[in-house]
Amino acid sequence: METNWTFKHYARRPHGFYRMGPAIHRGSDKSGRFILKIIHAGLAVSVNPLGDAWAGTLDGDFSFRSAAPICEVLMTDTTLMTIPGQVDPVPVVRDITPRDDGRVDLIGLPKARIAELFADAGLDTKQAKLRAKQVFHWLYHRGVIEFEAMTDIAKTMRPWLTQRFVIGRPEIVEAQHSTDGTRKWLLRTADGHDFEMVFIPDADRGTLCVSSQIGCTLNCTFCHTGTMRLVRNLTPGEIVGQVMLARDALGEWPKGRMDISEVEDEAEYTADGRLLTNIVMMGMGEPLYNFDNVRDALKLVMDGGGLALSKRRITLSTSGVVPAMARCGEEIGVNLAVSLHAVTKNVRDEIVPINRKFGIDELLQACADYPGASNARRITFEYVMLKDKNDSDADAHELVRLLRHYKLPAKVNLIPFNPWPGSNYECSTPERIKRFSDIVFEGGISAPVRTPRGRDIDAACGQLKTAAEKKTRAQLDREVAEAASAS
Numbered sequence: 001m002e003t004n005w006t007f008k009h010y011a012r013r014p015h016g017f018y019r020m021g022p023a024i025h026r027g028s029d030k031s032g033r034f035i036l037k038i039i040h041a042g043l044a045v046s047v048n049p050l051g052d053a054w055a056g057t058l059d060g061d062f063s064f065r066s067a068a069p070i071c072e073v074l075m076t077d078t079t080l081m082t083i084p085g086q087v088d089p090v091p092v093v094r095d096i097t098p099r100d101d102g103r104v105d106l107i108g109l110p111k112a113r114i115a116e117l118f119a120d121a122g123l124d125t126k127q128a129k130l131r132a133k134q135v136f137h138w139l140y141h142r143g144v145i146e147f148e149a150m151t152d153i154a155k156t157m158r159p160w161l162t163q164r165f166v167i168g169r170p171e172i173v174e175a176q177h178s179t180d181g182t183r184k185w186l187l188r189t190a191d192g193h194d195f196e197m198v199f200i201p202d203a204d205r206g207t208l209c210v211s212s213q214i215g216c217t218l219n220c221t222f223c224h225t226g227t228m229r230l231v232r233n234l235t236p237g238e239i240v241g242q243v244m245l246a247r248d249a250l251g252e253w254p255k256g257r258m259d260i261s262e263v264e265d266e267a268e269y270t271a272d273g274r275l276l277t278n279i280v281m282m283g284m285g286e287p288l289y290n291f292d293n294v295r296d297a298l299k300l301v302m303d304g305g306g307l308a309l310s311k312r313r314i315t316l317s318t319s320g321v322v323p324a325m326a327r328c329g330e331e332i333g334v335n336l337a338v339s340l341h342a343v344t345k346n347v348r349d350e351i352v353p354i355n356r357k358f359g360i361d362e363l364l365q366a367c368a369d370y371p372g373a374s375n376a377r378r379i380t381f382e383y384v385m386l387k388d389k390n391d392s393d394a395d396a397h398e399l400v401r402l403l404r405h406y407k408l409p410a411k412v413n414l415i416p417f418n419p420w421p422g423s424n425y426e427c428s429t430p431e432r433i434k435r436f437s438d439i440v441f442e443g444g445i446s447a448p449v450r451t452p453r454g455r456d457i458d459a460a461c462g463q464l465k466t467a468a469e470k471k472t473r474a475q476l477d478r479e480v481a482e483a484a485s486a487s
């Protein structure tokens, strides 16, 4: 595989700066790990698949003589989408990072890729395909976390798998349980970055709110995550890993017969009446700025032989990355939600700054063109209620006019603002929210008010991460142990 890269900025080393580019190089190293080397006046740069980068001087055999982490390097991978946004999308190197011990995490990989890895590790093609089919089933359908539990795989084969591969899950740093049933987890990646996941149970459904990035570049002013810098995109494994972790926590893996060579009998499963029924890509980050990884993860979630959640039960929420919206409908096919939050240019420019790049009309036209949208699969417009900012009668009437003008199959979700420390807004009064909702309803568009959930825990997106950064490791360990024994 080849990748093109352009380095646009400077590499910072402890004793100064190196001008990096632009310089273009194609290639990957022998292990296929996408380690890239740019030689520029004796300088080399290495980028691992997580996007971490180092710069240093080289030995003749292309190993670093000295190296230091690079700050402020942006890369353009021509195999990635380019979005002419207010900020460039963060590039993702699309391959696998072995752990420090050389083992590869299988979570996040499709069946065909697992078969390739097994073949690379020495199995013949037929064996590799069969083992991949079995392992895929155990990973994504049964949720096992060790190869020893894969009882239809030969006992001698299991240590072979354990020596070469890992079944990963994000680490749980902190778990909170609200009195209303909402559960929130602070999770940590293998390279030590924290992100969040929330489960919201309702009478008729259970919704998992999944993160796509660690931090966010878009700086929506009402959003706590918007105050954090973007650390990196989550990988497909870290995205689908959230769903798997939630199934672990809710005890929702099927416990039926394990032999996949026979037709499975639904009646043998004990996980009927599941708690986790829906997924929203509405956690930390802008999912369409991590398109490829989100798509790959959701394909695993939707795979009938794996987690098997229907695309009708998955909703992707965007702040309005217009150039990627059609692709989302075509390549993923899930429901669309749009963080609209304002109906005039001035206000939306302020609270959802991507509006300065892709304005309201452009956004609504992209919604009208969204593949698969219909009255049966309406687009959700999220609207956070901010006192004296976006909550007037005129705003409500304008919202109705816009949605009608673009003939959108729409529903509006009115969200009472959940203040966080340092936020500049107040929530609209209940009377104002009701009035706003009534106007939109009278305009023929459904506009329910979302019931605030988990207000007794740090439920606003990003709050748990910030709060945890102020705690000691010992405190967090104690809280995880207490939560585990309480559940």
Ligand code: SF4
Pocket (backbone or CB within 6 Å): 216, 217, 218, 219, 220, 223, 224, 225, 226, 227, 283, 284, 285, 286, 319, 339
């Ligand atoms: S609302 Fe979404 S896109 Fe905007 S800053 Fe928050 S996480 Fe990012």
